[in-house]
Amino acid sequence: MEDNSHFEVIIIGGSYAGLSAAMALGRSLRNVLIIDSGLPCNRQTPHSHNFLTQDGATPAEISAKAKAQVLKYSTVKFYNDLAVTGKKIDNGFQIATASGKEFTAKKLIFATGIKDTIPEIKGFAESWGISMVHCPYCHGYELRNQKTGIIANADRAFHLASLVRNLTDDLTILTSEKASFDSEQREKFKQHNIKIIEAEISEIEHDNGYVKNVIFTNGDKAPFTGIYAAIPFTQHSDIPASLGCELNENGYIEVNFLQKTTIEGVFACGDNSAMMRSVATAVYGGNLAGAMVNKELVDEQF
Structure with missing residues (x-):
């Protein structure tokens, strides 16, 4: 990727929700960075269902096709790394990764998913x-x-x-x-x-x-x-909580009907904030989050 550390929007998580958000933003010519560690929670699932046009495809096939389409938008960049910390700075946020890179953005979208707590049962x-x-x-x-x-x-x-x-x-x-x-x-x-x-x-x-x-x-x-x-889960990333984003009583990131968290400038979408855990729901939430982030940027700039 280009040597660029500042973006209008950083999306943490590059699966269905994150890529959907990036497409909405890319089509609005926003300067976007997706940070993704390459370990989606459904990587072991053989087939994905109940999603129009992709019923029966593997999760990897859907993600690969989505990523290829999203990265055709020249203002969207993809970085393979794990986001480990985040903090509020003047006029935005700073995200640091496991490899030591630091990036800044005006807005954040967390599409980080959840992590299942697998019981200690053999098999x-x-x-x-x-x-x-x-x-x-x-x-x-x-x-x-x-x-x-x-x-x-x-x-x-x-x-x-x-x-x-x-x-x-x-x-x-x-x-x-x-x-x-x-x-x-x-x-x-x-x-x-x-x-x-x-x-x-x-x-x-x-x-x-x-x-x-x-x-x-x-x-x-x-x-x-x-x-x-029905097994318990934890948030895959602790960065939203470290920034002050509230979790609801079920452990999901609290968002309103526009995917906004309780922290100004921070949005969340996908499994980390929706009880309906499906590809279709993730894509919808990501698309809405991307559009709403663009609207906030428009309101600030117009």
């Missing part, structure tokens, strides 16, 4: 994103009419069960601890023949990420083809 990490998934809208059709499990408890399990029940008649909730359901929830499970197993899980038996069996600490084994899991 879980290897299957995550392949046949152990998070979202019925992204993966449910491919798991339709199959023997399916849900690793979750309480209201989260109930919510997932209500969605997945529409896709399969063979559904089991795996709480891995004492189940926490009220009488109404248990009655719903009974009506829909949804089973509950409370035994602690010790291993996910799989073949190259495709689940075969769940093994429990008591020695029992249960066969499954696919499993949904």
